Amino acid sequence: MPEDGLFGIENLPYGVFSTAERPGERRLGVRHLGRVLDLGAAAAALGAPHAELLTRPSLNPLLAAGPAAWRAVRARVQDWLSGPDAAERLGPFLRPLGAVRMHLPFEVADYVDFYASEHHAAAVGRILRPQAPGLPPNWKHLPIGYHGRAGSVQVSGSPVVRPHGQGRPPRGAETPAFGPTRRLDFEAEVGFVVGVPSAPGTAVPQHAYREHVFGLCLLNDWSARDIQGWEYVPLGPFLGKSFATSLAAWVTPLDALEAARVPPPPRTHPPLPYLDDAGLPPEGLDLRLEVRLNGHLIAEPPFAAMYWTPAQQLAHLTVNGARLRTGDLYASGTVSGPGEDQRGCLLELTEGGRRPLRLGGMERTFLADGDEVSLTAWAPGPGGSRIGLAEVSGRILPAR
Template sequence: MTTIAIPEGSLFGLDNLPYGIFSTADSEPRVGVRVGDSVLDLSRVFEDDIVFAEPSLNAFMARGRARWDEVRAAIKELVAGDVADEAVFAVADVTMHLPIEVADYVDFYASENHASNLGRLFRPQNPDPLMPNWKHLPVGYHGRSSTVVTSGVDIVRPCGQRKGPNDPVPVFGPSIRLDIEAEMGFIVGVGSPMGSRITPDEFADHCFGAVILNDWSARDIQAWEYVPLGPNLGKSFATSISPWVVPIAALEAARIDTPVQDPEPLPYLKGTEKWGLDIDLEVEWNGHVVSRPPYAQMYWSPAQMLAHTSVNGAATRTGDLFGSGTISGPEKDQRGAFIELTWGGAEPVQVGDETRTFVEDGDEIAISATAPGPNGTRIGFGEVRTRILPAIGE
């Protein structure tokens, strides 16, 4: 038998217990939970429940909130004692996989700082940098679920059409303005049937947990294609998420009010529960920290995003993923996209001994995040780390 040691100050203590899909050299992917520097194999702990032998969290998530709470309580009780040796693995000895089978993917645009910065960049002639609808509803676009990957999966530089200010006609080739968007992603555990709605106060009954999300963006491709219908190829080539899914139940101490929403949202976007979240992100570019975006600044909460997604009667499903949109604070070193950080490329940033405007081949981007836990502790989301490979044929 083994006693799982949790180092003092660990971001993965009993108040966190994030779920993921892991494998070892001689085994198939299955469900695990991280405890300190160990992974607890739930397929061996709960041998009678086949959902934990599955290669994704979907079957477990579909069981619903009562089962999520039951399993979480059982894990806490189990870890307080001794655990069978064969059910415990060192984090360093496992391979992590995409934690969910992604059903649908929607990405929002919920940071007022980010939206205002882009408005000033793209529409400097307008006195108000925000579009007229922005403070009335959570703006979003429908992404491509088949290109959601997990941390450690390299991304090939996308190709597409672009038209610069000096190009007489569009040209085709690799994106030269490849960007990141530091976000949080939220995962639907229990869906809703077509023709129904999810209210903001029903958020925790439907949302299983949260991950770090990097919404990769080819800004030059996006700029040429997005009018009139919005992002397509400039976004659909890749979205990266962290492998550990932090349960919504673990974020209780991180819940705060959103910033003041003025004008007052329409009734379907109003709830009685606080679903702003005090999460701190950190963006590394080739090993150097260049930004620390604060999620606490986000104008629209994830509960409002999910309510807006379903208000027209659209169905939601187990495994639906929705991103927060770029997280940016009011300060320059809190901007969550490089198009903001370098002000459209006009203000290069120092990355070690080099300067950068947009992501170059061979660059590695890592985004990590932590949040408050009970009694002054912190919990962690791990990281999403990605390296950029040259475009096909380059």
């Protein structure tokens, strides 16, 4: 299916753009097929009741307005685009996608990354700790995560500079190595965008997930595996992750993905009550990811295989009373499946660098300078249609 067909009237993701005529002015837009609707200008001209929210330079005011506003705005845009006079009414507010510059769609408040794929966690354990059990003993009882660096989140297409850091001491040496990472990796993930905040000291139960989370987008949690491997004991990822996280420019509302809802995999350990989703509507999602390295398709990770759902992740994130803020971003962790072609990072795809990928005359264990990684995805939509998730991409630049 052509890419435009993945962004029809049942999808309508939101983003922030600027134009060549007014490069310093950021505007809220909705993507429809191969065009961008200037949402603020259309809302003001057509007298939409939520025009004040839609003429801001970021999604945050709309995010904070809550589900009733989200549904009302979405319904109105669908009505505009499907009306018999759509071309005449909306023509002045539509621009070709290629004629605008995209920016981060919202101001990121906090950023948390999870580790929710059993296939990924087990494979990483097998590769890095072959003498130990693949999964740590807590893995089936809680969604493991870490706090990332919100200031390092960047929009798709931004370059990724190879980071410096410490690595394990060379054989026979006592002093750690220092320099540019030699084991730069991508991680194919899905990010979830919080709209409505919560009060400090108040947990958000799973059944309230859709009252707080607006939508989702693809995310690449770039990782320096040698830096990560030296620093992560005992407190977890730090400099090996914090140098860059790439986010798609378009946020797809959860309401566009109703047809993609699926039950998560069977539980092998009974979860504690706040994580027990038995009897609740399913919050797994049938998202089909595709990973390309320099244009070569190298993996097709299935999000439906994720052990912990985004609703469970949100419940765990807040169970200690940590509050949500508008613009919070939390990511799923690497999406991987059981097949060799379903692995969501090079660490898995190359067995820790021991089995190089060979693609069109090039060989890779980890990323080289100049490499470009792009993630795309689609999900089932109503009536047999497909809902596209906008691409997130990034090119590696040499260390500075």
